[in-house]
Amino acid sequence: MSPDHSMALNAPAVSLNGSAPHCEHVTGLVPVTPQSDLCLDCQALGGHWASLLICLSCGWVACSDDSPHRHARAHYQETDHPLARGLEPAPQRRWCYVHQRLV
Numbered sequence: 001m002s003p004d005h006s007m008a009l010n011a012p013a014v015s016l017n018g019s020a021p022h023c024e025h026v027t028g029l030v031p032v033t034p035q036s037d038l039c040l041d042c043q044a045l046g047g048h049w050a051s052l053l054i055c056l057s058c059g060w061v062a063c064s065d066d067s068p069h070r071h072a073r074a075h076y077q078e079t080d081h082p083l084a085r086g087l088e089p090a091p092q093r094r095w096c097y098v099h100q101r102l103v
Helices: 003-010 040-045 071-079
Strands: 052-055 061-063 083-086
Touching: 040 061, 040 071, 052 071, 061 071
Parallel strands: none
Antiparallel strands: 052 061, 052 083
8 A cells, every 4th residue: 555545544534515624523413402501510619701612412501611610621521522512592613522623
């Protein structure tokens, strides 16, 4: 096998539009209902948050990485739920914790 061919086999798969690596975590997403409208962990600590994210696996709402306690990331580390998006109702891109990028 030529070196060029083996490099192609090891290259990440690309999305249908060819511009970004494919993220298999978006396959099969179903709508979730937010479990709250605030970060319950921050509220329990008397803390504050910069923005809120909703887990797209279970609907858990937690503070973003821009916030002091990063509870959304802690939720991912505890559950392995890979995708989150901003809580705001406007359409938004999703963050994949596994790939560490927007998808």
